[in-house]
Amino acid sequence: MKNKRLDLSYSQMKWETIFRRILIFMSIVLVLIVIGILITLIMESMPSIKSLGIGYLWGKVWDPVSNIYGAYPFLIGTLLTSFIALIISIPFSYAVSIYLGEYNPKGWLSNLLKNTIELIAAVPSIIYGFWGLFVLVPIIRTFEAKIGVAPYGIGIFTSSLILAVMIIPYAASLGITLIRMVPSPLKEGAYALGATRFEVIRSVIMPFTRSGLFAGVLLSLGRALGETMAVTMLIGNTSTLAHTFKDLIFGPSNTMASVIANEFTEADHTVYLSALIELGLVLFFVTVVINLIGKRIITRFTNN
Amino acid sequence: MEARIRIRNTKSILFKGVIVFFAFLITVPLIIVLLYIIKQGVTQVSWHFLTHVPAPVGESGGGISNALLGSFIMVMMSSVLAIPVGMFAGIYLSENPHTKLAYYSGLCVDILQGVPSIVVGIVIYFWLVKPLGTFSAISGSVALAIMMLPIVIRSTEQTLRLLPPSLKEAALSLGVPYHRVILKVIVPCGFAGILSGIMLSIARIIGETAPLLFTAFGNPYLSSSITKPMESLPHLIFTYATSPYDEWHNLAWGASFILLMFVLTLNIITKLITRKWNIQL
Numbered sequence: 056m057k058n059k060r061l062d063l064s065y066s067q068m069k070w071e072t073i074f075r076r077i078l079i080f081m082s083i084v085l086v087l088i089v090i091g092i093l094i095t096l097i098m099e100s101m102p103s104i105k106s107l108g109i110g111y112l113w114g115k116v117w118d119p120v121s122n123i124y125g126a127y128p129f130l131i132g133t134l135l136t137s138f139i140a141l142i143i144s145i146p147f148s149y150a151v152s153i154y155l156g157e158y159n160p161k162g163w164l165s166n167l168l169k170n171t172i173e174l175i176a177a178v179p180s181i182i183y184g185f186w187g188l189f190v191l192v193p194i195i196r197t198f199e200a201k202i203g204v205a206p207y208g209i210g211i212f213t214s215s216l217i218l219a220v221m222i223i224p225y226a227a228s229l230g231i232t233l234i235r236m237v238p239s240p241l242k243e244g245a246y247a248l249g250a251t252r253f254e255v256i257r258s259v260i261m262p263f264t265r266s267g268l269f270a271g272v273l274l275s276l277g278r279a280l281g282e283t284m285a286v287t288m289l290i291g292n293t294s295t296l297a298h299t300f301k302d303l304i305f306g307p308s309n310t311m312a313s314v315i316a317n318e319f320t321e322a323d324h325t326v327y328l329s330a331l332i333e334l335g336l337v338l339f340f341v342t343v344v345i346n347l348i349g350k351r352i353i354t355r356f357t358n359n
Numbered sequence: 360m361e362a363r364i365r366i367r368n369t370k371s372i373l374f375k376g377v378i379v380f381f382a383f384l385i386t387v388p389l390i391i392v393l394l395y396i397i398k399q400g401v402t403q404v405s406w407h408f409l410t411h412v413p414a415p416v417g418e419s420g421g422g423i424s425n426a427l428l429g430s431f432i433m434v435m436m437s438s439v440l441a442i443p444v445g446m447f448a449g450i451y452l453s454e455n456p457h458t459k460l461a462y463y464s465g466l467c468v469d470i471l472q473g474v475p476s477i478v479v480g481i482v483i484y485f486w487l488v489k490p491l492g493t494f495s496a497i498s499g500s501v502a503l504a505i506m507m508l509p510i511v512i513r514s515t516e517q518t519l520r521l522l523p524p525s526l527k528e529a530a531l532s533l534g535v536p537y538h539r540v541i542l543k544v545i546v547p548c549g550f551a552g553i554l555s556g557i558m559l560s561i562a563r564i565i566g567e568t569a570p571l572l573f574t575a576f577g578n579p580y581l582s583s584s585i586t587k588p589m590e591s592l593p594h595l596i597f598t599y600a601t602s603p604y605d606e607w608h609n610l611a612w613g614a615s616f617i618l619l620m621f622v623l624t625l626n627i628i629t630k631l632i633t634r635k636w637n638i639q640l
Contacts, residue, residue: 067536074538078454081447082464085512088505089467092474095482152382158375168382170630175389177626179566181593182615185600186392189608220388225386253371254525281475284593288601312477314568319481319573335481339474346473347466 084138084148096336103329111333117294119318122242130259132308133338134284136278139304140218144275148223152230152268152352156251158261160235169231176224182286187217188308192289204305209291211308217285222278226271233267234260267356273349277342280312311338364427393619400565400616403609405497410454411631412581413595417606430633432583433575433591434565436500439508442482442557448508449553449588450516456520472509476569479505484573496582496589499575506567507560515554518549555629568593 103111107124114125151172188209195216196208237260243256262277291307294314309317311334322328398454407422409632414421448464455461480637481501487498522603546553568591571577577598599611 059514062451063380071537074541078451079460081444082451082460083404084444085448085464085467085471085508088508091486092478092482095485096478099481099485124453147381147385150378154378154382158378166421168386171386171389173630174623174626176386177562177622178389178392179568179618179622181566181568181596182396182619183392185596185611185615186395188600190395220385223385251367253374254367256374271500277473281473281477284597285476288597312475315477315481316569316572317488319484332481334540335475335478337477342475343470347469349470355594 056135067113070105076333080348082257083166086172087161091335092339096332096339100329100333102325103333106326107330111330112337115296117314119327122326124326126311126330128129128294129228129309129314129334130304130312130337132211132290133280133310133312134312135304135308136214136218136290137276139211139215140222140279141272141276143215144223145172145221145225145272146224148230148271149268151223151227152234152271153256155227155231156234156237157258160331167251171289172224172227174211175220181220182284183217184285187213187289191216194334198303204301209292210306210307211290211303214286214289214310218279218282219253221282221285225275225278226268229271229353230264230268233264233271236357239261247298264356266352270349270352270356273345273352277345277349280345281342283312286310292317312337345357361451369524394621396612396615398616399609400619403613404616408613413579413599413610414606416607419585419606420455421606422612423592423595423617425578425590426592426614427617428581429575429578429589430565430593432585432589433496433503433571434561435501436497436585437564438557438561439498439502439506441511441560444504445508445511446515446546446553447558449512450519450546452512452516454541457599460538468509468512470560471505472513476506477566477572480570480573483570490507491586493586494568494576494588496575496585496587497593498588499571500585502570502574503564503567506564506570508562509558510560514559515549515553518556519545521552522548523526551632551635555632558625558629558632562622564627565625566593566622568597572597 078347090343107114111124111126112130113127114123115127116123116125118124144325145268155165155169157166169337191213192208194214199208203263240258241263242255245259278359290309290313292309292313293307294309296308297303297306298335315331315338319331322331404587407420409422409427409625411420411422412424412425448468452461452465452468470611483502483505485500487501488494522545527540527545530544531537535544571591571594575594577589577594578588578590582589596614598609599607599614602608
């Protein structure tokens with residue numbers, strides 16, 4: 056009888072070890088996936104790195120037919136769309152953060168607005184792209200005809216507008232949490248000195264949350280850089296850069312993600328395919344670094 | 360003095376006005392998009408639409424059964440792949456927050472969360488599509504599973520961390536083995552949070568197109584073979600929306616409507632769960 060009980064506990068102990076090993080194994084799998092992604096990207100972009108060198112990144116011409124590859128047009132396209140989107144989105148995400156963090160942190164209206172903003176992030180990007188193509192593009196086209204640029208409708212400006220809407224929730228939901236974390240003695244002190252609400256927000260809340268709000272903007276920048284589908288549908292997919300700034304903003308262009316989406320399955324020889332993967336590698340590095348910096352700032356902020 | 364105070368007060372009120380204006384203005388694009396999709400899509404949806412494959416160019420009618428089946432199969436397969444890995448890794452992270460492995464896998468979760476979905480597509484192309492020699496549903500599922508992982512892990516980890524340590528201590532002090540404490544006490548207690556994380560991740564991947572472009576590809580016919588190319592709702596929308604034919608656009612509107620309803624329902628259910636159990640995600 057006693058022996059049997061001992062056996063049972065031995066088998067339990069065996070299971071316990073197995074269970075702990077499973078936990079560790081799954082965490083290792085996770086690390087292996089990320090290392091695998093990195094190695095695959097580097098290995099597969101080797102042919103392009105070898106034959107095109109570092110000059111690839113600022114080569115101005117992308118012409119796969121004559122075997123000329125330069126990533127500069129896509130870098131510019133990506134940076135322009137993301138930064139314009141970011142500039143448009145900042146007033147909105149700050150306003151939402153301040154309103155839901157400070158003016159109206161509780162109650163049904165606050166909850167409703169917060170949930171609605173979270174739904175913005177839930178709508179798939181393909182749906183934004185589809186809607187943009189059929190509703191936004193004609194509107195932009197009339198607008199462009201009025202201000203005297205070629206009325207393409209599609210292009211960097213249109214993509215940035217849609218992108219701006221898509222990235223607001225990322226900065227906003229973080230901003231709301233951070234502004235709610237501002238200690239009330241600080242605010243009360245300022246009120247006691249006779250500060251108005253605006254003055255409290257400007258000189259107490261904003262300085263206190265500045266780094267955190269910046270991190271939120273970084274996270275939405277990371278989203279904007281890697282966003283593929285909506286941009287692919289709206290940017291026009293032209294790999295040559297326009298000459299004037301106006302034509303560049305309102306004309307068709309291409310981003311790193313959109314050129315990969317469009318040309319990956321058509322890439323018929325090694326260097327072409329590899330050049331596209333190198334774009335993916337650059338995109339991977341940039342978004343990962345931006346995200347990690349953002350996360351690091353947030354961790355430091357919440358720990359203080 | 361009086362005037363100065365009046366100016367400061369006016370400024371404060373004006374500022375509030377601007378903030379409220381911008382804060383509510385942002386809901387306008389969402390509402391416009393939702394209403395437009397519903398208006399365009401709801402008239403397309405019928406029993407015929409749900410049970411037939413897309414009609415060829417020039418023929419009216421047809422439906423999206425291939426994409427519905429494909430999305431269902433691929434989401435199921437990626438859940439089967441991602442949920443065990445995600446839950447166990449999440450349990451590990453919440454149980455051993457200070458080990459070296461926890462630091463690195465936590466870092467990897469952050470990295471995975473930031474990886475552009477198109478990059479995942481490229482990588483899976485080289486891991487599975489090229490070795491297998493064909494686009495396939497299985498490679499699409501693996502790509503989607505990788506997109507799911509960070510959400511499942513983070514929600515598991517955060518839910519379990521919020522549970523009071525006394526729960527675990529009580530169970531351990533009764534002599535319950537460690538694995539049973541986790542599986543029979545800790546996980547059931549955090550079940551609502553884990554479940555809502557899983558639903559959120561499903562809502563996220565069902566609308567992902569970019570990772571499927573070079574993995575599952577697409578298929579105009581009804582197919583349930585996981586080693587062959589498979590259609591999915593977002594990919595169908597992409598193909599048909601960018602085509603020049605009106606009938607195909609209508610098909611894409613209908614598919615968008617279905618996809619949107621699915622995503623919104625999942626999100627709202629998750630919201631209700633998290634509110635009922637008071638979970639912070």
